[in-house]
Amino acid sequence: MKDGLEVPAIRMKYSLLIIVAVATSLSACNHSKPAMTTSAQTEQRISILRAAYAAFNRGDIDAAVQSLAPDIDWTEPTEFPGGGSYQGRAGAKKYLTNSRASVAEVISEPEQFIPAGGRIVVFVYARVRPKDSTTWQEVRLADVYLFRDLTPIQMHAFADRQKALDWANSNPPHP
DSSP, X not given: OHHHHHHHHHHHHHHHHHXXXXXXXXXXXXXXXXXXXXXXXXXXXXXXXXXXXXXXXXXXXXXXXXTSOTTOEEEEOTTSTTOEEEXXXXXXXXXXXXXXXXXXXXXXXXXEEEEETXXXXXXXXXXXXXXXXXXXXXXXXXEEEEEETTEEEEEEEESSHHHHHHHHHHSOOOO
C-alpha cells in the first residue's frame, strides 16, 4: 500500500512543477510585450536624437530643434560659452545658433546612446575650431534627454560624462 501511495504523490509533484513552469513562462511572456514596446520606443527616441545631431552638424538649426517640445527645458553647463538655462524651442534654437555663430566650425558626433533612469544619455564627441584658428579643440561631454512619448521635453548637458550618468539615474524623471 505504501508503494501505491508514493507513485501518485510523485506524479502530483511533477504535475505541480509543470504547472509552475508553465505559469512562469506565461508570466514572462506577458511581461515581455511592454519591454518590447519600451525597447521600440527607445529606438525611436534614439533615431529622433540622431536626426537632431545630424541637422545641427549640417547647420540646419530649425531641423535640429523641430522634434523638441515647444516648452522644452534646455540646460547647458555654465562653463560652456553661453551656458545656462533656456526655455522653450526658441530658447534652445537661440543657444544652438549662438554656439555655431561663435566658432568657425563645430561638429557634435553622438558616440553612444544610453537609456538610464527613464532618460537617454548621449555621449557626444565635439570638435570645435575657433574663428581665426586652424586648431581644433576636442571635448567629450554628455547630453541627457527626458521624453514625453516621442518628444524631448528636457535636455541637460554635462561636461563630465559620469556626472551625467549619475544625475540621470538619481533624479526621477517628471515627464
